Amino acid sequence: MPLKGKIIVLRFSAMGDVAMVASVLREFLVQNPETELVMVSRAAFKSFFDEIPNLTFHPIEPKTSHKGILGLYKLHNELRKYNPTAIADLHDNLRSRLLSTFFRLAGYKIERIDKGRTEKKALTQSKNKIFKPLKQTVERYADVFRILGFKLNLSHQLIKSLKKIPSTAKEFFTNKTVKKIGISPFAQHIYKVYPYDKMGKVIEQLDGLGYEIFIFGGGNIEKAIADGWKNQFKNVKNLIDKFTLREELDIIANLDIMLSMDSAGMHMASLMGVPVVSIWGPTHPYAGFLGYGQSLSDCIQIDHPNRPNSIYGNKPCMCGVHPCIELISSESVVNKIKERVENG
Template sequence: MTTYLKNMSTTQKIIVLRFSAMGDVAMVASVLQEFRAQNPAVELIMVSRPAFKPFFEHIPNLLFHPIQPKTIHKGISGLYQLYQELRRYKPDAIADLHDNLRSRAISTFFRLTGTKIKRIDKGRAEKKALTRANKKIFKPLRQTVERYADVFRELKFSIKLSHRINKSAQALPEKAKALFSDQTTKKIGISPFAQHIYKVYPFEKMEVVIALLSQSGYELFIFGGGKSEQDIAEKWAKTYQNTYNLIGNFNLTEELAIISNLDLMLSMDSSGMHMASLVGIPVISIWGPTHPYAGFLGYGQLENDCIQIDHPARPNSIYGNKPCLCGVENCMDLIKPETIVNKIKEKLNG
């Protein structure tokens, strides 16, 4: 069901483009939450993949418009059709937060009609310098959420990001209520998977983490993945006490509601971290060939809560699609399960 704009007396409309990946789109939602609070008179039309609509359902005065890149919006003719759909909103500006071929094509169609276009600066040269093997420039880069906000600033809107998470527990799905019946135990979400295998903490070591947390009396909820990941999570859930697999059992809206009721999330550098940020849950994150300096730390999360090893070869990848270059043992293998468990206990008891 389409979310219609509620306030028709507003004066400006912005179309926001960000089609993928899941974590990047979740970060956009975190920024738009703050933008809406500071610019309540502006109407937003968010264009992204249908699966990501739940990220934006709690943002007022926002309409979600799906892009279907594999069917009706495929190719240049499909993108022109999408443009024809979007032009009916009569936008004042386009905020291109993606800067890929599709978003550039749509922006070009609008530019030909005189619509103002502003595009994200991804800082590609800086990121290349951060990840190269020789003459690496190791320093924190501008955070991705600030790069998103910069686009709105260039459109002459005021936005100041708080970089804080705000927990606001949502109503639990009916079929999840029994999992939260014991209010005396701490509840930890675990998002152990990622799109790229090089960002995944080794499963045998993650299993040790789960075993130790289970023995410590925490309740564990495993999120995120497809059929193969579901099988792994089911095995862990059957083996360890108070461990539950949520993969394949809840949709994204329900998962967000469940995450909002947790005490903590353990995640890779992946969408699980960004989903937790969106609903105000602190995250202990594990980093391998990627690094929070590249700007993709979850919104409002703390660098002190990132678990990683120091090595001159790190980082060697922005997106985690390249293997570690740390030598015989990769950087993920060098992180001990006990280090992760101790960090979680410290965070929960702090």
Template structure:
């Protein structure tokens, strides 16, 4: 049994994409065991992948600083790996990879394509063309280690149990729509007013059950407000762990998400997703695995995209890019898919 240590420490969506790649990798390499190193929260993404073990990264305490990373190296060395696949290529992962190189291990590091991404997002003289998908960049690391890998780029439905709390609505004959209306950066978030219009439309049709995902206490309060105001709208924030959220998403007919982890979680369980893009663009390579470009909701403008991660504003003739998208445009897309 060959053994590969895979490092990808953050962010949630990126780690979920790694899981999608590892699912197909393990289908093609039954003689391989993988140790994935990431934050404890993300272990749910890998629970159902065969021959995958999860090693917890604790960057705030146990594995903090150079001393902590050396401790992490010693912990990982106990697995007696054959290869190291660095799918993050950040300072922490490179330091761990350096320790393994010094110890004589074969290490391969992700090529993030920084120059191409800079050309795509720079204010002037953009080179606006599709870049290599991030999932293919992950796959290339394994190929460079000597493991052939062909990605299907197709959704694979993951059949999971329904959480007891939602057994009724998820077992009904209505269409099940998930909505992940939040994201880490505000330039990727459709306004709450527009999102409420979308939810109000779905609630008025009597053919939908709507489930709201993602966020902390502030977002939970917003979602609870919607669920109390509109029929057949359910807030999942704060009521389910990450594994249970995946269970719920697997039973949806459609997910609606920003360019955020909700889209990648939908991909992981094989659920179609309509994704909404503002300052970012699917050309950067972060479209959900198996999702279709035609399901991206966006308004093309010469100034888009302004950034890869959505952490910079994108002024489109005095209007922020995400604000170019109307609630009506999203509703029309939903109607085409579901009605």
């Protein structure tokens, strides 16, 4: 018999990984409606889980109240008040392991994700590379619940989420006949970012086609770059630092397509059921991080024997003088977007 009651779910970061967890938990609770979940993650990511039934969000504050061993023990005591049945560790980092240890010592059942580190090392090594698709990360998340005794069959289909356009963004959606293209051109690691000059050419061509373009993500530096595109092209809207995460998700839900790096933008669009054309450099969708429900045929990448050489994109490309992501032409990106927009 599967467990009932409440399951504590741990996944603290990164943003894209937490968004993928939300996609899995949404399907889990449809298939296991008698179970309740307590999602433990950073407060900034709460919006990913706002509309999932039978789910309570409990924030971790790693820099303040939950800092260090004593802070994690405090978090453990907070979570025990939910009277959980088991702990699902979907992170497997130092914090989640220590927190799980407190629960294990108290007699709770713990299951932890298998990240497939050995397989991933084989996929990214330069010599004797084993180039094959690995288990998708969302399936690794699902395996934790399966081991706990639950039935969970992921559909791997985009589930369109109908959302009301935020009042402060309604002016962007007055023309219903024009296709709306979201672009998430930034990433945590610079090696995953398509060169800005080439992205500028992509935006120029999409602008010339009459599409309305929405730029997402980034801090002050990225905002300045996006402002440059906004000022240069008439159909570009820079959304950086203008909306909350909840509002950004609602805007994304009303787009026709998203163009993204291998980054959080892809996973946010997946959560909203929006198709994504994604650009890949030193990373590769074979590592298991393709957006939930997205198609491998919508991934734009260069074939090279040294790809991939990084799982997370924190290492530079090893494909020669020019990084592989720089070899992707702006025309190929635009053509893929046109193809997806025209074919629906």
